[in-house]
Amino acid sequence: MTIDDRRLRERTAQRRLITSTARALAEKESWDVVTTRRLSAEIEYSQPVIYKHFASLEDLAEAVALEGFDELTDALTHARRDASPEDAVGAVARAYTSYAIENPALYDVMFTRVTRLSFGGDDAPPPLPAAYGELRAAVAMIAVERDIDILTEVLWAALHGLIMLGRNGRIRPDKFNERISRLIDQFSAR
Known part of the structure; x- marks a missing residue:
């Protein structure tokens, strides 16, 4: 060496x-x-x-966030691949929420702290669109003739909202799993 x-x-x-x-x-x-x-x-x-x-500490936080996106992508990939096409959205939604609940500070740096990481542009670091891509791949299995990107964004926003509202005590904590099930049912309905 x-x-x-x-x-x-x-x-x-x-x-x-x-x-x-x-x-x-x-x-x-x-x-x-x-x-x-x-x-x-x-x-x-x-x-x-x-x-x-x-x-800077900003650079450090962004590096940690990128590691988190790699981990989240792995969790979503495994959940999607292990599920049937009709159960993929549910499996990915549950994997996403589990990841967020098990890693609250990491989830914060990924999604709620102000960083210079850009999601929407061509300059987005690869781990960001990869995580979104796994959500999108699951939604694509049930989208039929609906706009896949809109459905994916709505699913992502709904999951994030349920996670944050639950974590901050704004909604009843004992109903979290029921809410996720209802959300999945709505996405799976044609």
Whole structure:
């Protein structure tokens, strides 16, 4: 192994440690505690080492969000592929909500924190359209002659709304699964 290969491997490991520590801190306490000083203390790297990988906390949050989109895409892909065509929307909807509920701080950085990540344009980082693509692929199985993109956007918005309203105590928590089932039924109706 060359010195350059070893350095690259070390830099990759450092970067991974920084993002995983930021994510763990955010999940445990909140994104407000994720500072370079706190990360430095947690991982025993100097702040300049952290800044060598991420020019700002915004850059770090975006890197964590992109990792989250990769994970979400994997979860949605598995759910869709393991379901029959008529059950794909339900499987993907449940995988999406489970992911959001199990990773609230990560979900926040992906969908509610202000970032420079662009969803709608051609410059969107690949993990963003990949996650949307999995939702769209499930909806396409039941869309028939309906506009797939509109249906996908409505499903995504409805899932996000149910997640956030439930998490913030705005709707009855004991009815979450029933709401998801009703939403799936509405999407599956022709």
